[in-house]
Amino acid sequence: MTDIVPTVEGLAFGGDYNPEQWPREVWDEDIALMREAGVNIVTVNVFSWAGVNPAADVWEFGTLDDIMDLLADGGVKADLATSTASPPPWFSQRHPDTLPVDPEGRRLNYGARAEYCPHAPAFQEAVVEMASKLAERYAGHPALAMWHIGNEYYRSCYCDHAAAAFRAWLRERHGDLDALNHAWGTTFWSQTFTDWEQVLPPRISAETPNPGHVLDFKRFSSDALLKLFRSEAEAVERHSPGVPITTNLMVTGDFSGIDYHKWGEHLNREDRLVATDHYLIPEGPIEAEAQVAFGADASRGLARGGPWLLMEQAANSSAWRGGYFAKKPGEQLRHSLSYVAHGSEGAMFFQWRASRYGAERWHSAMLPHGGPESKTFREVKTLGDWLGRLAEVKGSVVQSKAAILLDFESVWASATPGQPSGHMAPYPELRRWHAALWRRGVTCDLAGPAWDLSRYDVVFAPSLYLLDDDANLRRFVEGGGTLVVGPYSGIVDRNDHVHPGLPGALRELLGVRVEEFVPLREGQTVALDDGTEGHAWSEIVRAEDAEAVVGYTDYPGGPAIFRRSLGEGLVWYLSTRPTDLNPLFDRLDLHGEFPGLPEGVETVRRTHEDGRTYLFAINHTERPSLIPIKGTDLLTGASWTPRTHLHANSAAVIRETQ
Numbered sequence: 211m212t213d214i215v216p217t218v219e220g221l222a223f224g225g226d227y228n229p230e231q232w233p234r235e236v237w238d239e240d241i242a243l244m245r246e247a248g249v250n251i252v253t254v255n256v257f258s259w260a261g262v263n264p265a266a267d268v269w270e271f272g273t274l275d276d277i278m279d280l281l282a283d284g285g286v287k288a289d290l291a292t293s294t295a296s297p298p299p300w301f302s303q304r305h306p307d308t309l310p311v312d313p314e315g316r317r318l319n320y321g322a323r324a325e326y327c328p329h330a331p332a333f334q335e336a337v338v339e340m341a342s343k344l345a346e347r348y349a350g351h352p353a354l355a356m357w358h359i360g361n362e363y364y365r366s367c368y369c370d371h372a373a374a375a376f377r378a379w380l381r382e383r384h385g386d387l388d389a390l391n392h393a394w395g396t397t398f399w400s401q402t403f404t405d406w407e408q409v410l411p412p413r414i415s416a417e418t419p420n421p422g423h424v425l426d427f428k429r430f431s432s433d434a435l436l437k438l439f440r441s442e443a444e445a446v447e448r449h450s451p452g453v454p455i456t457t458n459l460m461v462t463g464d465f466s467g468i469d470y471h472k473w474g475e476h477l478n479r480e481d482r483l484v485a486t487d488h489y490l491i492p493e494g495p496i497e498a499e500a501q502v503a504f505g506a507d508a509s510r511g512l513a514r515g516g517p518w519l520l521m522e523q524a525a526n527s528s529a530w531r532g533g534y535f536a537k538k539p540g541e542q543l544r545h546s547l548s549y550v551a552h553g554s555e556g557a558m559f560f561q562w563r564a565s566r567y568g569a570e571r572w573h574s575a576m577l578p579h580g581g582p583e584s585k586t587f588r589e590v591k592t593l594g595d596w597l598g599r600l601a602e603v604k605g606s607v608v609q610s611k612a613a614i615l616l617d618f619e620s621v622w623a624s625a626t627p628g629q630p631s632g633h634m635a636p637y638p639e640l641r642r643w644h645a646a647l648w649r650r651g652v653t654c655d656l657a658g659p660a661w662d663l664s665r666y667d668v669v670f671a672p673s674l675y676l677l678d679d680d681a682n683l684r685r686f687v688e689g690g691g692t693l694v695v696g697p698y699s700g701i702v703d704r705n706d707h708v709h710p711g712l713p714g715a716l717r718e719l720l721g722v723r724v725e726e727f728v729p730l731r732e733g734q735t736v737a738l739d740d741g742t743e744g745h746a747w748s749e750i751v752r753a754e755d756a757e758a759v760v761g762y763t764d765y766p767g768g769p770a771i772f773r774r775s776l777g778e779g780l781v782w783y784l785s786t787r788p789t790d791l792n793p794l795f796d797r798l799d800l801h802g803e804f805p806g807l808p809e810g811v812e813t814v815r816r817t818h819e820d821g822r823t824y825l826f827a828i829n830h831t832e833r834p835s836l837i838p839i840k841g842t843d844l845l846t847g848a849s850w851t852p853r854t855h856l857h858a859n860s861a862a863v864i865r866e867t868q
């Protein structure tokens with residue numbers, strides 16, 4: 211965990227800056243407009259490999275020198291990227307074995323970006339060389355504020371390099387072939403390996419692949435990217451010690467290719483910073499504001515409540531999200547402030563100036579094609595002004611008392627082939643719970659099931675398919691916490707072997723015994739005897755050492771929702787997915803700090819170590835609302851009383867009077 215002080219004053223505000231796409235005279239206009247907007251940091255050199263290293267052993271730093279000097283002279287800091295996310299054609303042509311291979315054995319060609327195999331030795335060497343050269347040259351440059359390794363790591367590969375690296379990783383994890391055969395359950399369908407050379411990545415096969423194999427390959431692929439990140443980060447640290455290092459993750463609610471909890475261990479420490487990109491999903495049941503809160507709370511979780519940074523968002527539309535999604539007036543401002551409310555140390559964008567060419571020429575930018583006389587740029591300037599006024603908020607943290615458990619291995623395991631239902635994917639369910647809590651005004655972290663949970667009063671595990679044992683959750687409950695567990699949780703161990711006796715690892719803790727699953731069809735619901743209903747899933751389930759609180763009215767009959775006191779705490783089990791979560795939250799007496807506030811009026815508090823508190827109040831609705839506290843609104847400087855109205859579609863950040 212790190213603070214980007216003193217290299218950036220106040221909160222970070224800026225975006226990706228790609229001046230190499232523009233003639234020199236535009237650069238001067240850029241700096242002038244950045245200053246006008248209050249931009250204090252930009253991410254440069256993300257996709258400039260071809261410029262810096264245009265041929266083997268040829269290094270040309272002139273353009274980057276000019277960019278860094280221009281920024282230093284203009285008083286704008288640089289988040290300097292290592293440019294390794296997009297090897298240029300000369301590199302791929304020289305090292306064809308670095309081009310990635312898909313599960314069907316097709317080698318992808320160059321022509322876009324991220325065309326690399328993370329396991330190819332030539333690529334691994336090249337990125338360390340690139341990171342070292344850049345760090346050597348720019349360590350100590352007055353513009354340098356932070357190092358930005360790669361870009362949105364996600365690539366996986368199924369080539370022969372991948373096969374060799376996978377075998378080495380498996381030997382490390384499992385030891386010998388017998389252990390691997392056991393872990394993958396290879397006696398099923400006669401898949402027993404007798405020689406390590408027989409073990410391959412899960413390339414396309416004739417029928418349903420082995421789920422243990424698929425799961426280990428996910429772990430391996432995530433670890434390989436982490437190794438790549440670490441190799442660059444360590445090279446940078448050798449030559450440019452003491453400068454914060456980050457990379458832009460995608461902790462947003464719809465990407466689960468990486469085990470971010472493992473990555474968090476390497477980002478959440480001295481001189482490193484958790485950063486994420488977030489592009490909202492314009493369609494679906496969860497509105498944009500709740501999506502913002504989910505991405506932010508997941509990032510804060512990864513930073514274990516400490517500082518993190520929103521590295522990229524769209525100033526207006528993200529054309530590639532499918533369909534044109536234009537932000538309404540004020541929307542970008544409310545969203546940006548919401549990220550800061552939830553703990554981000556700033557608000558950054560992709561990108562500063564809209565590109566005239568290339569795949570993302572229609573992706574929105576802080577400075578759109580329409581120029582500075584535009585709604586988007588006017589709002590960018592307002593945001594710059596707001597963030598400038600919020601400098602004193604920096605370093606304060608959000609202290610949530612509730613958490614939702616997110617586990618990437620569990621997400622992967624529940625997506626392996628051959629599941630009993632196609633409607634039990636964890637991510638949409640976690641987002642649904644989070645959105646319901648957000649609408650109620652309850653701020654919550656996304657936390658890992660193995661983390662120390664003692665800071666929370668209530669922990670929700672709506673969907674936790676893979677769980678080795680109940681020890682950590684039991685500790686939380688016995689220590690006085692309330693745990694709420696959703697169906698199809700605790701079912702398999704780390705190898706995706708079904709625990710004997712359902713619900714597996716959680717059976718004793720929950721005090722229930724599941725006889726059988728009764729999955730529901732798309733759109734089908736099941737009535738409960740408190741007047742509510744469940745969907746997606748139901749169970750024939752019996753209480754063993756728990757109290758049945760709600761029952762099924764229809765088939766499968768019998769109890770549906772259970773409660774059990776244990777130690778100082780309580781544990782609940784839901785054997786179906788409640789369609790409306792509010793009755794459950796009512797039973798738990800769970801409310802936000804201001805229960806009278808309408809849905810869509812968001813309040814989040816950030817607290818400094820010295821006790822200063824800031825209430826962010828963001829009105830995402832069309833009606834004014836009262837926020838019953840006293841203090842000063844930092845955005846306007848005006849005093850705030852319990853009778854002050856928060857206008858429709860607006861925000862206030864109130865330094866509270868103690």
Ligand code: GAL
Nearest residue numbers: 361362487522530560570573
């Ligand atoms: C991010 C990526 C950026 C840019 C942006 C907008 O995922 O890091 O380079 O592509 O999306 O699409």
